[in-house]
Amino acid sequence: MSRKHSLPNVDEEALAALARQFPSMNPPPAEARDAGQSGLSSGPASPDPASTGSPSPSSPPSSSTSYGFAAERRMPEPADKPEPRSRPDADEARGRLAADGAPPAASARPERPRRRGGRLLASLALLIALVALAVGLGPAAPPQVRDWLTTTIGDPTVVDILTGSRARDDAQRAALAEALKGAQDQAARLATRLDAIEAVGGSSAAAARRVDALEAAAKAADARMAALESSGRAADEKIAALGGRGDAAEAALDENAKRTASLDEAVKTTAGAVDGLAKAGKAQKLLLTMLHLRSASQQAGPFVAELAAARAAVGGDDAELAAALKTLSASAQTGVATTQELRDSFAKLIGPRVLALSPASQQGLTDRTKAWVQSMFVSRASDDAAAGGGRNERIVALAERSLTRGQLAPAVDQIALLDDEAAVVATEWLRNASARLNVDKATAMLVAQAFDRVAGAK
Amino acid sequence: MQESVGKILVAATGKGGAGKSTTIACLATFWHKAGRKVALVDSDPNQTLTRWHAKRGVLSEMMLTTQLDEHAVIPTVAEMAGRHDIVLVDCAGFGNQAMVFAIGAADLVLVPVMTDEANVFEAVRTFKIIESASLLTRRKIPARSLLCRVKRTAIAAHARAQLLALNAAPLAAQLNDRVLFQEATFHGSSPSVLAPSSEAARDIAGVAAEVEALLWPRPAAVRDAIHQQQELHEP
Numbered sequence: 001m002s003r004k005h006s007l008p009n010v011d012e013e014a015l016a017a018l019a020r021q022f023p024s025m026n027p028p029p030a031e032a033r034d035a036g037q038s039g040l041s042s043g044p045a046s047p048d049p050a051s052t053g054s055p056s057p058s059s060p061p062s063s064s065t066s067y068g069f070a071a072e073r074r075m076p077e078p079a080d081k082p083e084p085r086s087r088p089d090a091d092e093a094r095g096r097l098a099a100d101g102a103p104p105a106a107s108a109r110p111e112r113p114r115r116r117g118g119r120l121l122a123s124l125a126l127l128i129a130l131v132a133l134a135v136g137l138g139p140a141a142p143p144q145v146r147d148w149l150t151t152t153i154g155d156p157t158v159v160d161i162l163t164g165s166r167a168r169d170d171a172q173r174a175a176l177a178e179a180l181k182g183a184q185d186q187a188a189r190l191a192t193r194l195d196a197i198e199a200v201g202g203s204s205a206a207a208a209r210r211v212d213a214l215e216a217a218a219k220a221a222d223a224r225m226a227a228l229e230s231s232g233r234a235a236d237e238k239i240a241a242l243g244g245r246g247d248a249a250e251a252a253l254d255e256n257a258k259r260t261a262s263l264d265e266a267v268k269t270t271a272g273a274v275d276g277l278a279k280a281g282k283a284q285k286l287l288l289t290m291l292h293l294r295s296a297s298q299q300a301g302p303f304v305a306e307l308a309a310a311r312a313a314v315g316g317d318d319a320e321l322a323a324a325l326k327t328l329s330a331s332a333q334t335g336v337a338t339t340q341e342l343r344d345s346f347a348k349l350i351g352p353r354v355l356a357l358s359p360a361s362q363q364g365l366t367d368r369t370k371a372w373v374q375s376m377f378v379s380r381a382s383d384d385a386a387a388g389g390g391r392n393e394r395i396v397a398l399a400e401r402s403l404t405r406g407q408l409a410p411a412v413d414q415i416a417l418l419d420d421e422a423a424v425v426a427t428e429w430l431r432n433a434s435a436r437l438n439v440d441k442a443t444a445m446l447v448a449q450a451f452d453r454v455a456g457a458k
Numbered sequence: 459m460q461e462s463v464g465k466i467l468v469a470a471t472g473k474g475g476a477g478k479s480t481t482i483a484c485l486a487t488f489w490h491k492a493g494r495k496v497a498l499v500d501s502d503p504n505q506t507l508t509r510w511h512a513k514r515g516v517l518s519e520m521m522l523t524t525q526l527d528e529h530a531v532i533p534t535v536a537e538m539a540g541r542h543d544i545v546l547v548d549c550a551g552f553g554n555q556a557m558v559f560a561i562g563a564a565d566l567v568l569v570p571v572m573t574d575e576a577n578v579f580e581a582v583r584t585f586k587i588i589e590s591a592s593l594l595t596r597r598k599i600p601a602r603s604l605l606c607r608v609k610r611t612a613i614a615a616h617a618r619a620q621l622l623a624l625n626a627a628p629l630a631a632q633l634n635d636r637v638l639f640q641e642a643t644f645h646g647s648s649p650s651v652l653a654p655s656s657e658a659a660r661d662i663a664g665v666a667a668e669v670e671a672l673l674w675p676r677p678a679a680v681r682d683a684i685h686q687q688q689e690l691h692e693p
Contacts, residue, residue, distance in 0.1 A: 025501075
């Protein structure tokens, strides 16, 4: 390192004094061994060995190797190691640390941990061993299972796939049987020939040896046949085992099919429930929207935003609801006068004006003006008119009575019967009242439909 | 003279295999991923940390200096601390001069301890060395023991009690015995990277949080605010 670095509050010289008690990881430089001392090449100055009477921190102990320990420079071991089973007292342990330079060992016997799971593991291992044994012995099942599978399935290829193919063993056995038969035929021919030879010239040693050889060959063939038969039996057992496993697989497949069917049913039920919830949620939203629209339309102000929300909730799938919304749209921009406003306006403006037009009131400007002013404050005068006035006066009286009872529709019907100038005077009022009736009718229908949908969804 | 600004964390104990290199690797990775500038110094002649650093895992993203010359340990650490937020020093698993120099330079010494008598004994010896170094340098060197490879047995609680009794103050957090720590060594990585949501990663986060509180202590008001916030988020 070209530049020397140091840390604040770190006394390297003091540390070196402590470090000298430990082995160095540096190999001793030759000059240090020769001179018996050395200094730090970079870093804080080391104490002068001559003045301190101790070796430099950089000079390793002469008896240590590069990474070795110098026995005399190790941390002092505890003079008396603590009893391994006794729990140390903290103060006493600290006292010993101070005195010996090494701490006592942590030695008290802890509570013996309970071992758990040993038996479970052993049982698991036994179970695995039993399963492995069953799988290993599986091929030893009887050959009848293969025959049964061939009859049941009807396809030898599938049986071969399930139980393992025996075609090779059969072919080998057939070949050996053929060879054995050939050998026996050849032995018979040789025996015949030998008989012929013996008949002609007596037996010969060579012929006897050849016969012996043929007999030995026949025995070997028999042994091979026996081995093949044994192999065949083992294969049959294997096939039987595979047949058993096939049955188990079929049972498992059946069980899986049943479970799949039940799961399908559960999924259908869940989907139905989800659809029901979605429908119910949509219907509730529609009802709330319609209630809000009705509430807004009951005021005199515009209800454009509420109408737009209702349109969004309805969508375009219901012609009846769409027609009702279209009716409302005619009044949404301006709003519609409330029933109370209509009643007031009729009582204060329309009624007196109609009455003022009656022949009984044509008594000159002063009297008409007086009658009009009186009508502004005494609406009950129309009752008198109803009792004995003309037709228009009676109509006004009946309409006022209907309005007083909160019956706007009959009042509208009655006002519509006015004649002549009185009908002209009431035209605007009739238009407003009709608009109110249309709005009320449309909103009532919308709310009723929405409520029906909520009831239907439930 | 370069003024050091970074913190110096030393893992030291006289017992080999206690978990020094694993602790250093895990904490270094945690802080590296948290955005701190981390440097590593390996003063262990076995060079375990150096080997892991060469595996091109997340450790290789940090600067590592292998320093086996005990007299160069302090200058190396000082130089690193001038350029990094924290320098982590891995020491050899036996008493040696490099360990003493590293302890003398440390802002915090972590003493990894496994839960057996030999580890506890060596940990307490290491605390004795730290105490001597504090006296010699006239500077209090903070130190904590850290229980490593802890199994869920009564012996772990006993080891913790022994450390407390022998003034080898253990951290509340601990590194439990998990396979992921061993797997990480083959990758030169840490559970915080291999499986950030694993239990092992949570162990590391717990230790890191506790060490951070010692290395970068916050003002009391900030601590209280954080504590209250944590309490609010607790279920």
